[in-house]
Amino acid sequence: MGNLMRRTALVLLGFLGLALVALVVVSPNLQFGGTTTVITNRLVTGQTMGGGSLEQAQRIAELEAEIERLKEGLAQAQAAKSGSVAASSGVALPSIRINDQKDQDQVVKIDLMNFLGVQSYFAGVSWDPYKCVPPLKTVWPDMDDATVREIQLKMKEDLRRELAAVKGVDVSQIDTEKPYHYMSNSIDDHLLGRDEKFPLWRDKIIIVLSKYMPAVSKNMILTCKHVAPHLTVEPKDLGTDKVDCTKELEAKVILEYLGYYALPYESIGSIVHGFTSVGLCTAQVRNHRKSYADWLNKERIYNPKWMTFSVQTPEQDAVVLLFDVLYEKLAVFTRQYWLGVITMQNPFDMYSIQDIIYTTKPDLLIETGTANGGSALLWSCIMELADMENSKVVTMDLVAPKWEPGKHWGGVAREDPTTHKLWKKRVTFLQGSTVDPQVVQKVEAMAKDKKVMVLLDSGHSEMHVTAEMDVFCPMVSVGCYCIVEDTKMSRWSSTGPLESVKKFLENHPEFELDRSRELLYSHHAMGYLKRIK
16 A cells, blocks of 8 residues: 555656646746745846736646646645654645636745755854864863763763753653654654744753853853853862853843854754864854744844845846855855865855956055965966965964865865965965054055055954954055955854854945956945045
């Protein structure tokens, strides 16, 4: 019987697919189900969809009626096969549906759980963790394994009690080695996205862990008055009233200090092991939305305040934003090379910046954020190709570009940029904070009487970007650019470069935005500042 059901469903799906293809050919009014909506006939401007003969209209009606019959049969087959997960869970799973209003816009809906994957769906795609906690033995190198196990057992029991309370079950029903959704008898990640209790569990994890990491947020400790006198904490204090702020501070306040647990669907055992043995980095708090996807969908897509890309319609902007999120999700930047060196430059922006170098021909390019040195080598090559004989690059970072073969956070290292002949000819590296007065003084000396352009690509917090802009943008020559990189992070990560740009422009009329430099998909949207006077 089960095989028959499966075969029936496959046949129905096949007919449905053929009917859909036919319908796409003759009808523009097609709609797909999902969670994030993009109205596609506004993506292409200057074109209209419509018209057609009486024969086409009749054929459309026939196909739509046939598809409705096929859908009904498929739904019945699936319900008979599985008992219908959607019905048993009380949620509607993503589906395909046909638009029966012929004058409506054509709509594509995207399932964000499938688009992002379960981890990014809840934690996001940002590489900027909110708070980080080292493993126990990093804090207390002399801690023995028995003490670690004792703390782990205490944490497991604390988390077990909280999860039982969240789910409304007896503690005995909580298996600490199974993931959150095992009691649902389903591993469908979509159920996590719709489980109203799941966000509460995500919150409770950090509330419990806060009793085991009191030194992570000094602001929280100072606010939690009974803990403040005991800033020196011993292993025996963990999980006790001595370091417990949960009775004094509201959960929302603790979460704003510490952030969210990024992987709340994991088993309690995995959570405890990761925290004690590997360390923990929390995710950004985004207006206490239940997930990153929920925040992105409701606050950053189709929001006039956040239409940041240089396009014409909200629909076009949404498509570019989702492309950008996918770019980060897949870590494409780790596979971008120049002369065998990891460069981590978006190709669209790389083309714009190389053209700016070629057309403005600066004597000095100031770059903050050297990383592995790939971009500094790239800019020096453009200077060489453009016959800019005396042009140089000065690049700064806290850590010198160190090349080691093998895989790193930025990708697989192939070549050492600092050994290239053009690095030696054109690039100067300065080690230290980009806003350290001694570093800044050296750059000012190099920039004196020179034609200067600036690229800001180090820390991306609003405070740091603002400090860098105040220091380096005034060094830019008229006709040249101060480019604030990764402004996109303000939109999908809430960190701040774009806010810095807006505030800077309010007080610096000598600069204007040059949006012509944004080639559709830019990491630096609204970040190309041209000095005009």
